[in-house]
Amino acid sequence: MIEPFTDVVPSFFGMLNQGPLTLTIFLHTIIILPMFWIYKQEKAKLQDK
C-alpha cells in the first residue's frame, strides 16, 4: 500500500504523499480538527449565559 518514493527530491510532504491519500487527509485533518475545540468552547460559553 505504501508506495516507494518516486519524486525527484525527498521532502516531508513527498514522504506523506506515498500512502493512499495520506498527504491530503493529513492536511485536511489538521485544518479541521481544532474546530472541535472551538465548538466545545463556544458551546460552554453559550451554556454559561
Add this chain to the structure above:
Amino acid sequence: MLTSIKTNSLTNEGQKLGMMYFRVAIVLFGAQLLMGLIAAIQFIVPGFLFEVFDFSVARMVHINALVVWMLYAMIGSVYLMLTDETEHNIVAIGLGKLAFWVLTAAVAIVVLVYIFIQVGSGSESTIWFINEGREYLEAPRWADIGIVVVVLIFYWNVFATYMKGKKTGIMTVMVANLMALAGLYLAGMFFTDNISMDQYWWWWVIHLWVEATWEVFVGTLAAYALIKIIDAKREIVEMWLWIEVLMLFGSGILGLGHHYFWIGTPEYWWEIGALFSALEPVPLIAMFVHVLYDWGKEQGINGTKPAIKNGPAMAWLVTNAFGNFLGAGIWGFFHTLPQVNIYTHGSQFTAAHGHLAFFGAYATILIGMMYYGIQRSYGVERMKATFKSKMAIFLITFGVLGMAVALTIAGYEQVLVERAELGATWNAFFTAQNLPWYIQAQIWRTIMGVVTFVGFIYLVWDLVTIGKEAQKEEA
C-alpha cells in the same frame, strides 16, 4: 447613469466616487468585449488584422480590460457601501478622488501603449515601460507601482473609515480580505530567469485573487446587497458570510495546488491541488442556497407585497449565485483533477471555464451593484426591471453560456485529438485546430460573442436611462 452624480439624491461623497468608478468600469467592459470579438474572429479568419493588430495584442487588451474593469467596479462597490456600513464619512475623500483620476490616466496610457506600441525589444526597459508579458499581469512595472500607490490610498480610506466608524461583520471581512487582495499583487512584481519560479508566484496572484480573495469579496457584496435589496436579516446574512469565508479560504488557499501540477513543481501538489480544489464548489453551492433561502424567506414574511426593492439588481444577484456555482464550480471541477488535467491543461477547456467563471462569479454581481448604485443615485424607493434590463440580462447570460458551451466542445476536440491522440506537438496542435467540428465550435463562439455584445448595448442603454425613468414613475 450619466446624471447619477449630479442628482441631489446622492449626498454622500463616497457614493459619488463609487459611481465614477462604475462609469469607467462599464467603458472598459465594452472594450473587453470588442477585443474579445476581434480575437474570436482571428480564430476563424486567421488573416484578420494580421501584423496590424495581432491576436496577442487583442487578447492582452481583452484580459487586461477584464481585470481592470472588475477592479474598478469592485472599488466602486466598496465606496458605495462604506458609509452605509460604517455610518461614518470617508476619511480622505479628496485623496480618494485624486487617486481615481491618477489611476484612470495610468490605465489610459497603459492601454494606448498596448495598442500602439504592442511589443518592445528583449530588455528590462520593455518590462518597465511597454508590457511585462505575463498573462493577466501585463501591466508594465511603472504602472504596477502606480497601482500599488493608488490601492494604498483606497485601502487607507476603507481601513481608516472602518476604524472610526461602526464595525459590522460585513466590513470586518471586507477590510481583512482587501488587505490580502492588495498585498498579493506584490507577488507578481519581480523578474526571474527561472520560468517555474516565475509561474509559481504568478499563480499566487492569479489564483489567490480569483479563487480566494475575489470570491470572499463577492460573498461580502452579496451579503450587503441582500440586506439592502430584500431586507434580509443581518444576523443570518453575517453568519452565512463567516461560513463562506471559512469554506472559501479553507478550500481555495491550498486549492492553489491545482496550478502546480505541471510547471516543474513537486509531485505532492497533485494530491493537495486535487483534493482541496475539488472542495472549492462547496461554498459556491452554499452561497447559491443562501441567496435563494433569504429571497424565499423575505418574500414569505412580506406576504403579498414583493420583497424586492431593486428588480434588475436582484436578477443579477441570483444569476451570480447560480453562475458562480456553474462557471467556477462545475466548469472548474471538470478539469481540476490531475488525471484529467494532464490532457486538458492549457486547452480550450480552460478558455470555456475562464469565460463562464469570470462572468458568473464576478461580472454578474458587479453589474448588480451598478444597478443598486443607480437606484441610490436617483433616490428611487423601488426600481423595477425594464424591457431593456430584461433583454440585457437575457442576452448577456445566454451569450456567455453559449460561448462557454462552444468552447467546451472545441476543448473536447482539441484534447482528444491534439493531446490524447497526437501528443501535443506543433503539428498535433494544428491538426486539432483544423478539425471541422473544432472550427464550427469557434464559429458558434463568435456568434455567441456577438449576442453578448448586443446584450451589452442593452445594458448600457438601460443603465443610462433606468434611473430617470424610475424617478419619473415614482413621482
Add this chain to the structure above:
Amino acid sequence: MANENLSVWTSIPFWRRSAAWVTGFASILLIWLTFDTMRQISMGTDNDLKNGVTKRVPAPTVINYHIDYKMSQKRGHEVPVIGKKEPFFGKEWSPKEAKELLHLGKLTSQAKNCMNCHTLLGNGAYYAPDLTKAWLDPAWQKGGAMQAMTGKNTTEEAMAEFLQHPSKYPTHARMMPNLGITEKEAKGLVAFLKHMSSIDTNGFPRNFSKTVDQFKAGGTNAH
C-alpha cells in the same frame, strides 16, 4: 431564554473563530509548502549537470547537453533525460554566457508577449502551440519540416531563423506575426526554449510527439 440560540451551529462567534483559524492555518501551510517547493525548483548549478545530479529546473548550461523526453518506469510518466554534450549554435557556452543568454531569452519571451498566443508550461493563450517541449518537437529535428523549410541544419538554427522571419515560413493559415526579433534575441529565445524542455513537468505533456502520419493512417498506438 435558556433554550434559545443554544445551538453552536447558528452562533456567529463560532463561525467567525473557525473562519479565522482555517484561513490562518491554511495560509501557514501554504507558506510552509512554498518554502519546500522553492528549494526544489530553484535552478541547479553547472556542477549538478557535470555530476549527473537531477534537478527539477537545471542550470542554464543545460543548453550544452542533448535533451530527451522519455517514459520513466519509476515515475510512471515521461521525464526529461539529459544526455551527452552537444554544441549549441556551434559552441559550448560557459556558465556565465549561458546565464546571460537565458536571461536575454526570458526577457524577450516577455517583451514579445509570447504568452498571449502560446502556452508556456501549459499557461498562456490557446491560439498557438504549447512551447513547453517545443525544443523536442519532431518538426524541428533532422528530417523535420521546419529544418527543410528554413534551410538550416540544426534545431537551434532553424528555430532562430523562423523566429526572426516567422511570416516567411507559413505552416498553416494561422501564422506567427513578425515581432521584430533580432538575431541575438532569437538565440536567447531558443536557449530559453531548450532550457524549458529540460524542466521536469511531471509528465506534461503526455505522449509527446506521436506523429500526424500515424494519426492519418488510422494508427492508435494501442497495440
